[in-house]
Amino acid sequence: MGGAFLAAAVLARVGSRIGLPTIPLFILAGILLGPHTPGIVLVADPHELEMLSALGLVLLLFYLGLEFHLDDLKTGGRKMAIAGGTYLALNVGAGLGFGFALGWGTSEALVLAGVLGISSSAIVTKVLVDLGRIGNPETKPILGIIVVEDVFLALYLAALQPILSGADSLSAAAVDGGKAFGFLLLLALAARFGTRVIGRLINTRDDELLVISFLGAAVFVAGVSEWFGVADAIGAFMVGLMLGSTTSGERILKLVHPLRDAFGAIFFFAFGLSIDPGDLPTVLWPVLAAVAVTLAMNVLAGLAAAKVYAFGPQATANISTTLVARGEFALILATMAAAAGLDERLSPFIAGYVLLLAVLAPLAAGRSHWLARVLPGGRGRGKDSDSEDGAGKLPVPA
Template structure:
């Protein structure tokens, strides 16, 4: 790809993604599936205008988008939220993970695509999209509701699980030969994560002094260099590059420069994350999407059922009434960026080709259905009242659930 062609492709990608996102905003459709749709329509597998003939041309930009996504998530992640939430919050998150990850693993083995593919599907079906869920809460005006603290607390638990799951999954799907090599790679990965976790726990003051600078330009260069460098080291040690970036964000979040970094990285995250989703769409073949339509529909239905069951169980644990119980049960349905991260890992590991098409279709369906289902939570609340009238819901104390964070 020549220099002029690269510029044309990049500019067209940004504009196409922006156009579809603005169009979708009028109908309340999240941006993630629309960015993917832009890549699908302008990629080599669909008739008409082909903006990018080889998806690999966007590989580095896509990797940078993934790094920035997880780096920002690390900046927003607060371990204090877990401490404030206590056992009840861990129990709530555990219920969601047990039902959804367990259902995803069983579904993966039922498809008979392979054991490694089943492990990927367990994570795909098990983790909600924090970006879409938070946007739903904002759009529906539910941020100030008491149950929203619990919903965001579950997201925190899921995010922590995802970081550990990706670290454990990398050597398994990466083709390690034998149990010994798998354990060795896993030990290196977790050892590296422990070093970064220790830095996040005890080294924030030193890191804060090293990175502190008044000039915003130098600060951007510093945190971007740190995130990309550690992501590269992570990849060399068998840890997903995105997890290294997540840990750098976690470390920097505790420094005095943390609020400035969050503000400065936001536009970078949005721009390159759009390219990540666009690049994922480029690799999709509509014919393959049609071939996995049945499994996608079954997985989407399974996810909706499992999330409603998990939400009602969690609401019962907290003593919530029908309306907040319905909100909890319907809000965490959407799947998005984390499923696509697992899809990108599966592609790079050379797993079954149907997997990426399945994940793309699954994300498209639930990213669109998620907001619709959350908006009609009143239907579930009405059904719950008909089954068993409940007293007014108590508001949780500050210790029971985390305070909502702006994302």
């Protein structure tokens, strides 16, 4: 554990001196010190960090929920649904078409639709924090799209599981999907109507008790969510959404910060442990083609979201580049595909695709002004000229 933290810290410190984002460096530390590369092996079995990695994801999404206030959902629900639905239609549709074009099989194409279609909540959150964009106007639509994706994710996994397992019972898939949707609805109702009661229960002047209370609530609801077939991350997000609107919200936001950073680093480190670089050359061209498809679809989705919200070119570029990352969900699908005995090329393909976008996404998001210049209305505009979109904000440390 200590070696994992220190390795991530050393690489991140070196990278920060030359302007590299921390996320790909945390991942690189996991690759270099994992079982698939020569030299020192800190962690021989990636599953040894599985619980800590899951905690990192839970805390990242819990923090995201704290920042995403209920008022944002009340006032922008329709726009959020349109933007998120458009994003999914473009990216999941392109992923399905790409999967069929590869010719690896129908089940494989359905898996690739999810791999190419769903953004990484963890990486998107980290990018927003690292670049100091939490307060930007385009961040609310970005978070809204993530929420819509997570709702879709619960239903998609429920429908995909019986297909991969060879089950032919449509009723079983419908029951699983209904159970997941029902639990999501219950969490949404609690967030909408139970905030006052929850605020009274969580409120305390003692910081120690407050930390234990919100951490227990986030992790417990995340675990129950997973049991109901909903991603644990969305359960944690909903708890953050509830607690962020209470009188203790500001204190919780401050207290969770170091926990989020520490365990978030372990999440990305553990991600790197699962990647075997030796498998990547066999799927190089499909990976590059998939990355090109994803970049194109994200630009189109960014333009569509910007039209819904009437944003300028810089905010459009921020949306397009921030949502490019793929991560934890794609790895879950890789594990499911391997267990189902699908095409053996899927696992290295997903690993290479996710790794490449995990590196590209933070770099692209930090240089989104380059894209803004070539978007409609952005010709000749400088990096800081679109101030209403938050382009002139300087990155702040997480």
